[in-house]
Amino acid sequence: AQTVTQSQPEMSVQEAETVTLSCTYDTSESDYYLFWYKQPPSRQMILVIRQEAYKQQNATENRFSVNFQKAAKSFSLKISDSQLGDAAMYFCAYRRGNTGTASKLTFGTGTRLQVML
Amino acid sequence: KAGVTQTPRYLIKTRGQQVTLSCSPISGHRSVSWYQQTPGQGLQFLFEYFSETQRNKGNFPGRFSGRQFSNSRSEMNVSTLELGDSALYLCASSLGDRGPSTEAFFGQGTRLTVV
Numbered sequence: 001a002q003t004v005t006q007s008q009p010e011m012s013v014q015e016a017e018t019v020t021l022s023c024t025y026d027t028s029e030s031d032y033y034l035f036w037y038k039q040p041p042s043r044q045m046i047l048v049i050r051q052e053a054y055k056q057q058n059a060t061e062n063r064f065s066v067n068f069q070k071a072a073k074s075f076s077l078k079i080s081d082s083q084l085g086d087a088a089m090y091f092c093a094y095r096r097g098n099t100g101t102a103s104k105l106t107f108g109t110g111t112r113l114q115v116m117l
Numbered sequence: 118k119a120g121v122t123q124t125p126r127y128l129i130k131t132r133g134q135q136v137t138l139s140c141s142p143i144s145g146h147r148s149v150s151w152y153q154q155t156p157g158q159g160l161q162f163l164f165e166y167f168s169e170t171q172r173n174k175g176n177f178p179g180r181f182s183g184r185q186f187s188n189s190r191s192e193m194n195v196s197t198l199e200l201g202d203s204a205l206y207l208c209a210s211s212l213g214d215r216g217p218s219t220e221a222f223f224g225q226g227t228r229l230t231v232v
Contacts, residue, residue, distance in 0.1 A: 037223075043205060045223035091160065103150055103211070104173050105221060107160040 002027045004094050006108035013082045014116050021077045021111045023092030031097025034068070034075045035105070040088040051075065087115045119143065121210050121224035129230045135196040138227045142189050142210030149191035150221065151183060154205040166191050167213045203231045
């Protein structure tokens with residue numbers, strides 16, 4: 001079974017600074033996708049960034065980028081120029097590729113990010 | 118384009134009762150997945166429906182069931198409620214394809230409290 005581990009329950013960052021959230025995963029699959037979701041106090045899960053395992057290039061979405069280390073099964077999220085609106089719970093998630101239970105997302109336990117003025 | 122709509126937003130039920138939660142996916146999406154979120158267990162996959170058929174199921178007891186209608190709207194039912202069923206129930210919709218562009222869009226959830 002696949003597992004996703006987020007070892008940082010809480011992180012804090014100063015506004016305009018950079019912060020990195022860690023995620024490791026375990027799988028025997030070769031075809032899979034990794035995601036970072038943000039859950040603000042409104043509770044709605046919002047996709048931040050997606051990485052396909054077959055792509056070597058790290059995904060980037062504006063101020064958000066990932067460091068995907070496939071051999072190490074590591075998938076960290078870097079938030080640059082942090083803003084107050086970035087404060088939320090961040091979940092790392094795994095999804096298998098085009099077979100079997102490909103629709104199922106396996107989530108980590110989350111990291112609560114605080115942004116300080 | 119309207120997002121994923123879950124109703125009701127809040128529910129309070131008594132132990133032993135049953136409850137039905139509703140999820141309307143984004144127009145054109147054929148897959149609806151349900152997740153349970155609790156402080157102790159985190160986010161856990163309940164099941165997925167695609168074109169009115171259950172395609173995947175998580176490790177939950179049979180008290181948890183669901184269905185999907187021809188318009189892709191889905192309902193989730195929990196019978197004989199237990200205190201431990203208190204949770205945020207999230208619904209996610211997607212096109213249902215299993216390719217890389219299939220993104221899951223989440224609703225705002227239904228907060229169920231069992232007393």
